Amino acid sequence: MPPPLKGNPVADKDLARALLEEQFPDWAHLPLRLLTPGGSDHVIHRLGDDMALRLPRGDWAAGQAAKEHRWLPRIAPHLPLAVPTPLALGRPGQGYPYHWSVARWLDGHTPTPGGQHPSTPQKLADFLLALQALPPADEPLPGPSLPSYDPDTRAAIAATAHTFDAAAMTALWDAALRAPHDPAAPLWLHGDFHTGNLLADDHGRLTAVIDFGGLGIGDPAVDLMVAYTLLGPASRAAFREALAPDEATWLRGMGWALATGLNAYTAYAATHPHVAAQTSRQITQALAEFSELPRVR
Structure with missing residues (x-):
C-alpha cells in the first residue's frame, strides 16, 4: 500500500x-x-x-x-x-x-462489503484458482513477502492501540508469521485483491477484477485479504470451502488482512473517513475470526 x-x-x-x-x-x-x-x-x-x-x-x-x-x-x-x-x-x-x-473502460460498481450476491464466494474462488493455475512466468515477478511487513505492522499495531486490541493484533500477527509457507512453491497472485479492485453489475454479481499493479508470483495468501474486506462470516466460509486453501495459508491470509488494513488505516484514516471505515472492518473481521480458532481459546 x-x-x-x-x-x-x-x-x-x-x-x-x-x-x-x-x-x-x-x-x-x-x-x-x-x-x-x-x-x-x-x-x-x-x-x-x-x-x-x-x-x-x-x-x-x-x-x-x-x-x-x-x-x-x-x-x-x-x-x-x-x-x-x-x-x-x-x-x-x-x-x-x-x-x-x-x-x-469496464462498466460496473464497487461491490458492497457484507452484502454481496450469493454467487460472489464461488466467483472469487474460481478467479483465484484460475490465476494460480497459470504456468510460470518467463521473467522474475516476485510477489510480496509477509515477513517483510513485520517492522511496519508492529509499528502500526503500537500506533493504533487506542483504537484496536493491540494484544489481539500481536497474537494474530505472530501466528501468521509462524504459519508454514514453502517459498519454493510460488503461485500467481493479484497482490491487491480487495473490495476496491472488484466490479459488480447492477444485480451485485461480480463482473471484473481491476488494478493488477501488484501482479506477481509468490505466496497466494496475500489474495485472501478479500475474505475480510468484502465477505461476512457466512460468505467467507463458503469462499474458503470453494478455494480450499490449507490451514497455514488461510492463517497467513488473516495476517495479510491485518497488515494491509493497518497500513491503509495509519496512512489515510485521519483524512479519509471511508478508508477508516473500510479498514476498520477489515481489521476487526480478521481479529474476530482469529479469536475463534481453537488454538487461542
Whole structure:
C-alpha cells in the first residue's frame, strides 16, 4: 500500500490532455472526466465513452502501467472474470515522470462489503484458482513477502492501540508469521485483491477484477485479504470451502488482512473517513475470526 498522497505530481485534466496531444493525438479530442475518489495508486480519467486513462500518483506505482501492458493480454484469456484491456502505454512527458496507460473502460460498481450476491464466494474462488493455475512466468515477478511487513505492522499495531486490541493484533500477527509457507512453491497472485479492485453489475454479481499493479508470483495468501474486506462470516466460509486453501495459508491470509488494513488505516484514516471505515472492518473481521480458532481459546 502507498504512503499518504502528499507531494506527488498533480495529474489533473490539463496534464492528461497535454500527454494525449503529445503522444496519442487521435484521442486528444475526446472528453475527459476525472473520477473521484479514484484509486490510491492512480488518478483515473474517463476518456470518451469507452476508455480510461490512468496516471500513477507516485513512485510506488511507477512500474504498474508497464507491467499491466505486458501481462494482462497474456493472462486475460485464462481468467473467468473480465480484466482491463490495455490499449496504449504512455511515456513520461510534459514534466510528468511516470509511464501511464490507456485501457478499455469496464462498466460496473464497487461491490458492497457484507452484502454481496450469493454467487460472489464461488466467483472469487474460481478467479483465484484460475490465476494460480497459470504456468510460470518467463521473467522474475516476485510477489510480496509477509515477513517483510513485520517492522511496519508492529509499528502500526503500537500506533493504533487506542483504537484496536493491540494484544489481539500481536497474537494474530505472530501466528501468521509462524504459519508454514514453502517459498519454493510460488503461485500467481493479484497482490491487491480487495473490495476496491472488484466490479459488480447492477444485480451485485461480480463482473471484473481491476488494478493488477501488484501482479506477481509468490505466496497466494496475500489474495485472501478479500475474505475480510468484502465477505461476512457466512460468505467467507463458503469462499474458503470453494478455494480450499490449507490451514497455514488461510492463517497467513488473516495476517495479510491485518497488515494491509493497518497500513491503509495509519496512512489515510485521519483524512479519509471511508478508508477508516473500510479498514476498520477489515481489521476487526480478521481479529474476530482469529479469536475463534481453537488454538487461542
